[in-house]
Amino acid sequence: MNEMKNNLLDQVRERMKSKQGQSYWRSLEELADTPEFQQLVQNEFPDSPMPWDTSVDRRGFLKFMGASLALAGLGACTRQPTERIIPYVTPPEVMIPGEPLYFATAHTFGGFATGVIVESHMGRPTKIEGNPIHPASLGATDIFAQAAVLELYDPDRAQVVSRAGRISTWESFLAELNTALESQKSVSGAGIRILTETITSPTLANQLQSFLSLYPDAKWRQYEPVNRDQYKKGTELAFGEFLDIGYDFSRAEVILSLDADFLVDQPGSLKYTRDFSAKRKIDHDHSEMSRLYVVESTPTLTGTMADHRLSLAPSRFAAFVGVLAEELGVTRNLGLQLNYDSSQASAFKRGAMDSWIKAVAKDMNRHRGSSLITVGAQQAPEVQALVHAMNQALGNVGSTVTFTAPIEPNPVIQQDSLRELTDDMHAGKVELLVVLGGNPVFNAPVDLNFTQAMSEVKLRVHLSLEEDETSELCHWHIPRAHFLESWGDVRAYDGTASIVQPLIAPLYGGKSALEMVTTLLGQAGTSDYDVVRNYWQSQDTGGDFEKFWQQSVHDGVIAGTAAKPKTPKLKLSSQSLDLASSNAGGFEIIFRPDPTIWDGRFANNGWLQELPKPLTKLTWDNAVLISPATAERLSLKNQQVVELAYQGRTIEAPVWITPGHPDQSATVHFGYGRRRTGPVGSGAGFDAYALRTSGAPWSDSGLQIKPTTKTYALATTQLHSNMENRHLVRVATLEEYQAHPELIHEMGHEPADDLTFYPKFENPGYAWGMAIDLNACTGCGACTVACQSENNIAVVGKDQVSKGREMQWIRIDRYYEGSPEQPETHHQPVMCMHCENAPCEVVCPVAATTHSDEGLNEMIYNRCVGTRYCSNNCPYKVRRFNFFLYSDFETESLQLMRNPDVTVRSRGVMEKCTYCVQRINSARIDAKKEDRLIRDGEIVSACQQACPADAIVFGDINDPESRVSRMKAEHRNYGLLADVGTRPRTTYLAKIRNPNREIEQS
């Protein structure tokens, strides 16, 4: 086995040497072109049943087939079941039955808001879209906001108030709570602790403050595992106060990201992505683009967008930043004494690294005021402070970097906050613990021993959406109202407040955090609506409050609430900064939240579980990510289980070899290994929290990796639907492209229009088409989840995914280019291309897939008999087949979730991207009713709507002025596999990189 692995890397090297020019690959196996890989390519549908070799003879076969046909025929001869129409007794004013309504509200994630518009059908919220006027959305959403609909209708949500696992009532809870509160009155609430997650809600914070003034010795603690502690400490060190940082990528020409995944995990990421990608688009009007340098440890999506990416083990970061700061002259000017590991630093001061750093510094200096250095939430305060000093020295503060007073009303170092809480709990000082959201038993640092601390508390109350590990250890569990079920408010990354309005009454009588605090205040029964409204009424809203309220609720944004930028004074001067990293030897362990289920809170969300992780393309599991070289040194192969030993604790987990990962280190994603959640998330993956301590929440040295002989099967989609060795992504550098724009077209052969036996496809009227800008696409996956939500796409589970039967209509192919150590990474969303000469249509025996006058490749479910010939004949492998009854027709709450404009597919039916034909039809009807043509931009497909990078554009290609036509007229435009003559309607705009020539040459 070990020998095989060595062979694999040797084979990779061998082939790399012999390869000429650009080559793209998706996995190490593919790069090495192993026999196993060859076999996988041959076997398009892995694990398909083998050819029939049982002893059924011809006669028997005919008998069975005859009987089946007859029965199927008889089965079709049924009368439709009787249906009922149930009208309103008194109809609501604004609702037109059959037409959706849209409401603005806000999705809260990590404490911060994304403004959303929610589509509601007859009172059922069915689809979440971005709110174009909300500063943190600009019309886009992330995967979590898209999946919030499933979270609402999750049948495994807690549905009743329970005491010690037994069904109880809200009234009995109130009785017990009031007794506890009563006894606390005499001691000013000294035994009361409230634990929340990050809170930016002005009303909730105000209510909590009222509670604290009622019980002065009670404490409000905040903790969530992915927090912004280091940012706070960093600004405190640099400026002497907690500040929030905002970036303006629309002004940034040169960007350096130091372990910051700013396109994905910041409260302002959607806005950052929009601005960043706008600066990367090369078209008729824009011939310049920004340049991105990324230095990171775990490969991230931001890293994949980099023009120059450097992977560094976490322990080397501080020295790197120190050397860079020296190069920029920051230390000299401020009189800073940097105390870093000199051997590490000297490595950065010679050879290729030296010229890399010098080139970056030079580039930064050339763009003073329009450069930008971002830093990750996991970097030490000293590193953060140094970055602020560098931005200041480069004149970026006030231009590309802005500081504001903290958006959180009560900013705390959450790690300390939780430690104080657990210390008090251990000391027996806590009599009443109210946990409002969050799951500390599962996700608190393991060294704080939260589980044991819980047992010291007399009365424990937990409010959460589902009964989880924390609920299990609490006396009372109260089902939480989903944000689509409750009133509230929340602030965005820039301070802009939004009113959260409910779309539906609580499905299970859940309570919101606001309602819980109101109850603690002794005002049980006061509605959240009144509390939120009263709070805003008490604020200075200028003039007519009713008008203000109506406008704010309607818009989803409270105008003029954005925080004012501050110009803080750098306090950093003439002092020494400790950048030394402790090194306990062994490997380095890196902790990161899981890309799709985050800190574990989305573990029961099938859409997010099945969404392939952006880089590894794993589904339903996490893995230990290691570099190819480390794997070679330890003789490890994919899916082999290793034992991770760190600070006396051990866990076992499967390995996934990740190109671009730094050597001598391993990344574990926390969030998996949930012990108590719904059946979707229970038992998936391993629990990385078991190793995560408060001393080293993000990375540390001293990890031992011990190989075992076990293997654990992981379900990855990276080799599914393989397109073999054709050039599917096209990439050029800005220089090459500017010198020779036709380059992109020359990369592949495109047959002349008339080179076909079929009659030319005539298409007057509308001609729908799509263009996808690969330069903008970050691979985040929002389109995939948006499509899943809009089109009622089923979840199939790990077993089916491993057989290549995932149903998502959009897959994002991830290609590597170059060496396995420092590859470049490209993303390509692939869905049905709606070919004008569609190979699928001509092979369907029942004409279930046909071509419309407007160029749509239509899939008619009720006609499909499931021969799968179309899928066989599809060169893009974008057709999805319902091998089993994947759609849940039984669960009532899931029935409520479905988009009523799209058929829910049953077993034995093929499906694929429809270009959101329901939206096309709806726009066509609207236009016809107004006797006009459909306007450009009136039809927005679900994927286009969700895309934060504005990479996807849909429209009429017969209209030369439409956005999509103008995109297709770019030189960068090319058709995927256009050489086979399919004439795809979806085309791609090639990716352009903007490398620094000084680095390229060295």
Place this chain on the structure above:
Amino acid sequence: MAQLFHPSTNTFSKVTIFGALFIIAGAAWTFLTIERSSYVTQARVVRQQPVPFSHRHHVSQLGIDCRYCHSSVEESSFAGIPSTKTCMTCHSQIHSTADMLEPVRESWRTGKSLEWIRVHDLPDFVYFNHSIHVKKGVACETCHGPIGKMALTWKEHSLNMEWCIDCHKDPAAFVRPRQFVFSTDWRPAIEQRILGERIVENYDINSLTNCSICHR
């Protein structure tokens, strides 16, 4: 060796082979007849309703416009079924004690909806939109039959796909001027073919027969 088959077998087998054509044709005919019969389609079958509502009385005798009750027909895919409140606007005053209307009053008292039996029920994979048909001059009567003459409501047509497609292929045979869409006794003053073709042109009616127009 004796003959295995009697000579008459020849005739028998010839008749069988010839007759098989009729048997297969007959089976196909029977199948199609059953499929199109009102037993399967429920066309022209009166459905039992909680209240024996008469369109004849309300529409023809009283002259109430269709849109008074089916209020979303011009705006939505769904024409709308009147709320209890709509019924009660009149029936709190007229026939306010009639036994027949007790379910309506009960619904009004208890706040529990009336449950009507759906008469025109398309399969779930068919997406029909009332508003655009009304806009393009397809009258209520064209699909719903002589509704003004129905004392109890039935569906006039099978609502089979071939019935839909007949009009989608040749709308000129069916459309009428917009102002008469809600009329129940309209007859074309000139020949329908000539009038229809003129309307098709004026209203810019496209004969949309792509599958995804209705199936998606």
